Amino acid sequence: MPERVSIHLTGPGRGTVHVGEANVSDLVRGVAITAQAGHLPTVTLDLMAWPVAFDGEADVQLPADVVAMLVRLGWAPPGSVDLGGA
Numbered sequence: 001m002p003e004r005v006s007i008h009l010t011g012p013g014r015g016t017v018h019v020g021e022a023n024v025s026d027l028v029r030g031v032a033i034t035a036q037a038g039h040l041p042t043v044t045l046d047l048m049a050w051p052v053a054f055d056g057e058a059d060v061q062l063p064a065d066v067v068a069m070l071v072r073l074g075w076a077p078p079g080s081v082d083l084g085g086a
Helices: 065-074
Strands: 005-011 014-019 028-034 040-047
Touching: 014 065
Parallel strands: none
Antiparallel strands: 005 014, 028 040
């Protein structure tokens, strides 16, 4: 599904990235834009991920702007979809 994207690079390693109304700048470590005649451009965002080790129960939460971006990209939060007893 097409999404409004705004990218402003202001220097090496600096800039802003908005997907829809969400400012995802702090989550992005790389951007690639590809275009082909007759098609919408494709923007690929390389999101930050750090190696972390944790073993135990936890309350998992995501920032609201991350949830909003993931939902726009087709993700459904756990418990929001009836899997029919799966």
